Amino acid sequence: xxxxxxxxxxxRIAKWLTPLLLVSGLVVTGAALLWGFTQAPPDRLMGDTVRxxxxxxxxxxxGMGGWTAIAxxxxxxxxxxxxxxxxxxxxxAVPGAMFAAICxxxxxxxxxxxxxxxxxxxxxxxxxxxxxxxxxxxxxLSSSLAREGQxxxxxxxxxxxxxxxxxxxxxxxxxxxxxxxxxxxxxxxxAIDPVFLWPLLAAVVGFSLLFGxxxxxxxxxILADTQAEARLxxxxxxxxxxxxxxxEGSVS
Amino acid sequence: xxxxxxxxxxxxxxLLIALAAxxxxxxLAIYALRDQASYFYVxxxxxxxxxxxxQAIRLGGMVENGSIAMQADGVTVxxxxxxxxxRVPVTFNGIRPALFVEGSGVVADGRMDADGTFVAxxxxxxxxxxxxxxxxxxxxTAQMREELQDTVE
Numbered sequence: 001x002x003x004x005x006x007x008x009x010x011x012r013i014a015k016w017l018t019p020l021l022l023v024s025g026l027v028v029t030g031a032a033l034l035w036g037f038t039q040a041p042p043d044r045l046m047g048d049t050v051r052x053x054x055x056x057x058x059x060x061x062x063g064m065g066g067w068t069a070i071a072x073x074x075x076x077x078x079x080x081x082x083x084x085x086x087x088x089x090x091x092x093a094v095p096g097a098m099f100a101a102i103c104x105x106x107x108x109x110x111x112x113x114x115x116x117x118x119x120x121x122x123x124x125x126x127x128x129x130x131x132x133x134x135x136x137x138x139x140x141l142s143s144s145l146a147r148e149g150q151x152x153x154x155x156x157x158x159x160x161x162x163x164x165x166x167x168x169x170x171x172x173x174x175x176x177x178x179x180x181x182x183x184x185x186x187x188x189x190x191a192i193d194p195v196f197l198w199p200l201l202a203a204v205v206g207f208s209l210l211f212g213x214x215x216x217x218x219x220x221x222i223l224a225d226t227q228a229e230a231r232l233x234x235x236x237x238x239x240x241x242x243x244x245x246x247x248e249g250s251v252s
Numbered sequence: 253x254x255x256x257x258x259x260x261x262x263x264x265x266x267l268l269i270a271l272a273a274x275x276x277x278x279x280l281a282i283y284a285l286r287d288q289a290s291y292f293y294v295x296x297x298x299x300x301x302x303x304x305x306x307q308a309i310r311l312g313g314m315v316e317n318g319s320i321a322m323q324a325d326g327v328t329v330x331x332x333x334x335x336x337x338x339r340v341p342v343t344f345n346g347i348r349p350a351l352f353v354e355g356s357g358v359v360a361d362g363r364m365d366a367d368g369t370f371v372a373x374x375x376x377x378x379x380x381x382x383x384x385x386x387x388x389x390x391x392x393t394a395q396m397r398e399e400l401q402d403t404v405e
Binding site for chain 1 (some may be wrong): 290356381385386
C-alpha cells in the first residue's frame with residue numbers, strides 16, 4: 001500500500017490516468033444516455049418518464065459512493081497518516097455533492113408525474129437530503145481547515161461519522177414504509193427489464209469513470225496548490241532573511 | 253521484555269472501538285424510530301390499532317382489483333386499499349395521479365370518519381420496483397425471454 005503513498009509517484013500515474021478516465025467517461029456516458037434516451041422503449045405505466053432512470057440511479061449510487069470514498073480515505077488518514085488520503089477525501093467531496101444534488105433534482109422531476117408530488121418527507125428522500133447537507137458541511141469544514149493550514153483530522157472524523165448515513169439511505173426503503181419504491185436491483189436479481197437494465201449499467205460505468213477522473217484532477221490541483229504555497233513561503237522567508245542581513249549591515 | 257504497542261496499531265484499535273460504539277448508537281436510534289419513521293400506515297396496522305376519527309394520518313397499500321368506483325357526481329372516487337391482511341375503504345375527491353390504477357400501490361393523506369371509511373385529501377401513486385416496456389405488458393417471464401431473443405437476433 002505504501003508504494004502509492006509517494007505523491008511524486010501518484011502524480012506520474014495521475015498525469016496520464018486523469019485524461020484517460022475523463023475522456024472514456026464522457027464517451028461511455030454519452031453513448032449510454034443516447035442509448036437510453038432514444039433506443040429504450042417507454043415503460044408500461046410511466047411512459048417516457050422512465051428515461052430519467054438512466055441519470056437518477058447512477059448519480060444516486062455515486063452520491064453514496066462518494067461519501068464511502070471519503071470515509072475509507074478518512075480511516076486510512078487517521079490510522080496510517082497517509083499523506084494522499086486526506087487529499088483524496090477532500091477531492092471526492094465536491095463531485096459527490098454534485099451527484100447527490102443531481103439525484104435529488106432528477107428524482108423530484110420524476111416524482112411529479114409518477115407519484116403526483118415533487119417531494120415527500122419519507123425515509124429515502126429525507127436521508128438523501130441529509131447526505132447532501134453532510135457534503136456541504138464536509139466541504140466547508142475541510143476547505144476552511146486547509147485554508148488555515150491546520151490538520152485535516154477533524155474533517156476525517158466528520159467523514160467517518162457521516163458515513164453512518166450511507167447504509168441508512170440504502171436500507172431506508174426496507175426498514176420503513178416509504179413512498180420511494182424498494183430496491184429494483186438486489187443480489188437476488190433485477191426487477192428492471194433487460195431493455196432498461198443494460199443502458200442503465202452502461203450509464204453507471206460511464207458516470208463512475210467521470211467521477212474517478214474528476215477526483216484525480218482535483219487531487220492534482222490540491223497537490224499543486226500545496227506545492228505552490230510551500231514555494232511562496234520559502235521565497236518569503238528568504239526575502240525576510242536577506243532584509244535582516246541588510247538591515248544589520250547598515251547599522252554597523 | 254518490552255511489549256510497546258505501535259502508535260499505528262493503537263490508533264487502529266481506538267478508531268475501531270469508536271466506530272463500533274457509533275454503529276451501536278445508530279442501531280439503537282433506528283430501533284427506537286422504527287414506528288415513527290414510516291411514511292404511512294398499512295391497513296393491518298389501522299385494523300390492529302384504530303386511529304381516532306378525524307386524526308390526520310397517511311394510509312398506504314394496494315388498490316384492490318375491481319374496487320374503483322366513480323360516484324354519480326363524476327369527481328368522487330371510491331376504492332379499497334388492502335395489504336393482504338386487512339382492507340380499508342377510501343373516498344377521494346380530487347385529481348388522481350396517472351399511475352393510480354387497480355392493483356397498484358397508493359398513499360393517501362386524510363382521516364378516518366366515524367363509520368370506518370378513510371376520507372383522503374391527497375392521493376399519491378406509489379411506483380413499484382418493476383420496470384417493464386409496454387410491448388411486454390401482460391406476458392409471462394418465459395414469453396418475455398422469447399420476445400427478447402427474437403428482438404436481439
